[in-house]
Amino acid sequence: MSFVCGTIRLFLTARTHEVEHIIITELGEHSVLMEPQSWAEIFDLPAFIRPDAQFLCDHAECESWSAGRESLRMECSYRHMRKKYFVLMAGDQLAGGQRNVDSDNRKPSQPSFEVSDTFHKARDVLSQDVPRLLETQFLSHMGDTSQFYFAVIVIAWPKIIG
Structure with missing residues (x-):
C-alpha cells in the first residue's frame, strides 16, 4: 500500500471513528518522512510524532x-x-x-570464538503492557511472551487498550 493510500485510509478512519488525535512513530524512510508532519492541518486534529525507539541511533x-x-x-x-x-x-x-x-x-568460526549476549533494550511502559495484555486476553493463542524484545507500535486497538 502506498503512503498516500495510507493517508487517505487514515483520513476516512478518523472521520468514521471520531478520532480525537493522531499519534504515530517517527518514520525511518526519508521519502515519506514529511507527509505526517502535515496531518494535523489536513485532518484538523492534533498529531504527534513520537521518536522510534527501535533503532540504535536516532x-x-x-x-x-x-x-x-x-x-x-x-x-x-x-x-x-x-x-x-x-x-x-x-x-x-x-x-x-x-x-x-x-x-x-x-569461514567457519574458531571453537574459541565467544558470542556476546543478545542485545536487549529496556522496555518502555507500552512494551511491558502488551505482553501482559496478550497473556490475559489471548490465552488460547499459541506462543510465549517471556522473550518479547521488539518495539511496540500502537495502530488502532480501541476496544483492547481503550
Missing part, C-alpha cells in the same frame, strides 16, 4: 555523526554503533583489531 544522532563527513559509508556508521553499545569490542578497540570482518564471515 535522527539527531545520525545527523550529528554525519556532519562534515566527506562520505557516509555504512561501515563507518556500524563502527560508531559498535563503540557506542560496546558490541564486538575489546576494551576501547574493535575486537580482533579489524574494522570489517566481511571476508571472515565466509
Whole structure:
C-alpha cells in the first residue's frame, strides 16, 4: 500500500471513528518522512510524532555523526554503533583489531570464538503492557511472551487498550 493510500485510509478512519488525535512513530524512510508532519492541518486534529525507539541511533544522532563527513559509508556508521553499545569490542578497540570482518564471515568460526549476549533494550511502559495484555486476553493463542524484545507500535486497538 502506498503512503498516500495510507493517508487517505487514515483520513476516512478518523472521520468514521471520531478520532480525537493522531499519534504515530517517527518514520525511518526519508521519502515519506514529511507527509505526517502535515496531518494535523489536513485532518484538523492534533498529531504527534513520537521518536522510534527501535533503532540504535536516532535522527539527531545520525545527523550529528554525519556532519562534515566527506562520505557516509555504512561501515563507518556500524563502527560508531559498535563503540557506542560496546558490541564486538575489546576494551576501547574493535575486537580482533579489524574494522570489517566481511571476508571472515565466509569461514567457519574458531571453537574459541565467544558470542556476546543478545542485545536487549529496556522496555518502555507500552512494551511491558502488551505482553501482559496478550497473556490475559489471548490465552488460547499459541506462543510465549517471556522473550518479547521488539518495539511496540500502537495502530488502532480501541476496544483492547481503550
